[in-house]
Amino acid sequence: xxxxxxxxxxxxxxxxxxxxxxxxxxxxxxxxxxxxxxxxxxxxxxxxxxxxxxxxxxxxxxxxxxxxxxxxxxxxxxxxxxxxxxxxxxxxxxxxxxxxxxxxxxxxxxxxxxxxxxxxxxxxxxxxxxxxxxxxxxxxxxxxxxxxxxxxxxxxxxxxxxxxxxxxxxxxxxxxxxxxxxxxxxxxxxxxxxxxx
Amino acid sequence: xxxxxxxxxxxxxxxxxxxxxxxxxxxxxxxxxxxxxxxxxxxxxxxxxxxxxxxxxxxxxxxxxxxxxxxxxxxxxxxxxxxxxxxxxxxxxxxxxxxxxxxxxxxxxxxxxxxxxxxxxxxxxxxxxxxxxxxxxxxxxxxxxxxxxxxxxxxxxxxxxxxxxxxxxxxxxxxxxxxxxxxxxxxxxxxxxxxx
Numbered sequence: 001x002x003x004x005x006x007x008x009x010x011x012x013x014x015x016x017x018x019x020x021x022x023x024x025x026x027x028x029x030x031x032x033x034x035x036x037x038x039x040x041x042x043x044x045x046x047x048x049x050x051x052x053x054x055x056x057x058x059x060x061x062x063x064x065x066x067x068x069x070x071x072x073x074x075x076x077x078x079x080x081x082x083x084x085x086x087x088x089x090x091x092x093x094x095x096x097x098x099x100x101x102x103x104x105x106x107x108x109x110x111x112x113x114x115x116x117x118x119x120x121x122x123x124x125x126x127x128x129x130x131x132x133x134x135x136x137x138x139x140x141x142x143x144x145x146x147x148x149x150x151x152x153x154x155x156x157x158x159x160x161x162x163x164x165x166x167x168x169x170x171x172x173x174x175x176x177x178x179x180x181x182x183x184x185x186x187x188x189x190x191x192x193x194x195x196x197x
Numbered sequence: 198x199x200x201x202x203x204x205x206x207x208x209x210x211x212x213x214x215x216x217x218x219x220x221x222x223x224x225x226x227x228x229x230x231x232x233x234x235x236x237x238x239x240x241x242x243x244x245x246x247x248x249x250x251x252x253x254x255x256x257x258x259x260x261x262x263x264x265x266x267x268x269x270x271x272x273x274x275x276x277x278x279x280x281x282x283x284x285x286x287x288x289x290x291x292x293x294x295x296x297x298x299x300x301x302x303x304x305x306x307x308x309x310x311x312x313x314x315x316x317x318x319x320x321x322x323x324x325x326x327x328x329x330x331x332x333x334x335x336x337x338x339x340x341x342x343x344x345x346x347x348x349x350x351x352x353x354x355x356x357x358x359x360x361x362x363x364x365x366x367x368x369x370x371x372x373x374x375x376x377x378x379x380x381x382x383x384x385x386x387x388x389x390x391x392x393x
Binding site: 023026027067075105109174176177181185 | 216217218219220221222223226227271272273274275278279282311312313314317318321322325365366367368369370371372373374375377378379381382385
């Protein structure tokens, strides 16, 4: 069970290894707070829809499974959206249309298809929780790098010395692509080193 | 007319769906290794996107909207995703029945389009920006055209990268992402075209 949990965080990290969920990863990570909010919202949706799919895995006919999964996911996303709007209006405004777009985040549909529709509830929770947290971790790292270099702060606190001039490029789309590209290269480097030893 | 041209130029060049809003990144990275398949998915996406614009606008205006419809805005996401999924299915069946050549060219890309976030993104922007019917259809078409243009450019670059000596750890995803970053940088040059 622990294995199912930890594989999502490093070995099969949804973004770095499987290249899923790219749109929110790149779009919302202009700051670490946005990254953590999007990560946790996605984790909530993937875990709760995983529980439902796993519970009903023997009832859902396989021909219509994709539409069924999608409707289940869309329901939970609506829930998250309404909760964010009611209790965290600032975050809701910062994430904008990317909250509803969690519906089409391929990580979520991918986990239902690959794991929860074939496994019992407890294992499904471990798997989806691992994937969700692996995703969150990457968003926080990417968000922090972009926030430190792009606006000289992290989690909204100013940390860079006074002579530091923010690199505006880091908060623009180009910076997102390039930073993620470099993180993916680092990930390959670490895995390569680990394989050799 | 002026507004429609502005919407077109904005969606294709300035606020390109892929390079500015990060919508449709999955096919952009996944299906862009060959030029002909990139063109195929681009055309299929443009087609479905225009159709989605045609269908979701009246649905939103007369059924979902709180002001003009029956006040069911919380059903927006569920309804939109069902519309898109069934539209994709319908287009697939229609093409298979009546346009066999086109089906053979686009067929394998159609199922992938349901999970292309650019389509749902387009429908959400339509609600957010309160576009009219004709504006929405033009917006849908131009967003698709912009997607096609960028994915074709990307495929052209990647066909060349295959013959370049890329360092081992940069092979695959990293070099593709960095290429996309440089492309986004180039497209920033268009940002002055439309006065804010």
